[in-house]
Amino acid sequence: MNNSTPPGALPEEFAQRLQQIISSERFADCWTSFTRPMATSFRINSLRGRTEDVAAELTQAGFDLLPLAWNADAFSVPDDQRRALTESAACAEGRIYIQNPSSMIPPLALDPQPGEEVLDLAAAPGGKTLHMAALMENRGRIGAVEVVRNRFFRLRSTLERGNAQIVQTYMKDGTRVWRQCSERFDRVLLDAPCSGEGLFQIDQPQSFAYWGKKKRAEMVRKQRRLLYSAVRSLKPGGTLVYSTCTFAPEENEAVVQHALEQFGDALAVRDIELHLDAMQPGLSEWQGAAFCPPLRAARRIVPDGVMEGFFICKLYKRESTRDM
Secondary structure, eight states, X not given: OOTTOOTTSOOHHHHHHHHHHSOHHHHHHHHHHTTXXXXXXXXXXXXXXXXHHHHHHHHXXXXXXXXXXXXXXXXXXXXGGHHHHHTSHHHHTTSEEEOOGGGGHHHHHHOOOTTOEEEETTOTTOHHHHHHHHHTTTOSEEEEXXXXXXXXXXXXXXXXXXXXXXXXXXXXXXXXXXXXXXXXXXXXXXXXXXOOGGGOOTTOGGGSTTOSHHHHHHHHHHHHHHHHHHHHHEEEEEEEEEEESOOOGGGTHHHHHHHHHHHGGGEEEEOOOOOOTTXXXXXXXXXXXXXXXXXXXXXXXXXXXXXXXXXXXXXXXXXXOTTO
């Protein structure tokens, strides 16, 4: 972090970098989003109730639900209803899961099907794992991996409350999973640990207290090892989604490009079929270094007051990597 940054302000270097990453027409709204809390959004959990029934329950309880047009199970409520929503029976009993809409996109992009075997390689706190179990209608199997002890138990609590019956949880290092599960899974989700730039809030200095080049480098080392494990764990013909909640190209396009170079023709970038106003294509270059053209198919979600900052890239495994 820049020591000259005044209290209550984001680092100047972060602002300079962001201006090079975010399109000029979106930058003002993006920057404004760091000054106020995101809208309160949630997903109705189909493993605990039907969308129409839960929505009617909440409406009767006095909540003003605003549907999200691109996800029939997702809604937002006014800011002054957030606390009541978190204290509602629907939340306590797992019929809803409070979650930013950006976090709902990686499972939708992965599109896991009933009966498949899926790996969630960095699963806590469990919202995306629960979403995948719902998409799979509690049929098939999900292996959910988390290495940090307190986060692991939060993951298990989320899944139990949400009735995700097909999930087996493992407290272990995700970078080593491929050694025991080589080319086992139909689909893999890697929502990787990152520098969290998409979650920065000016009134929460702890959200960016450790930001800087050193933090990015630490994250990149973890991300590369986790993505390697994800690819090696994926069956030929399988789909992988890599996502982060940060803007940094070093942690996004550059990490995926490193994997593309490692695995050559065995790995390909695929289009993400969900199209939202808050999305922009992956970058073509960063600080003078070009990215491979297929990475334009990746998507960066630009904060707009509802959506948090996110990066998503969908990959397809063309052939086995066992000899690599």
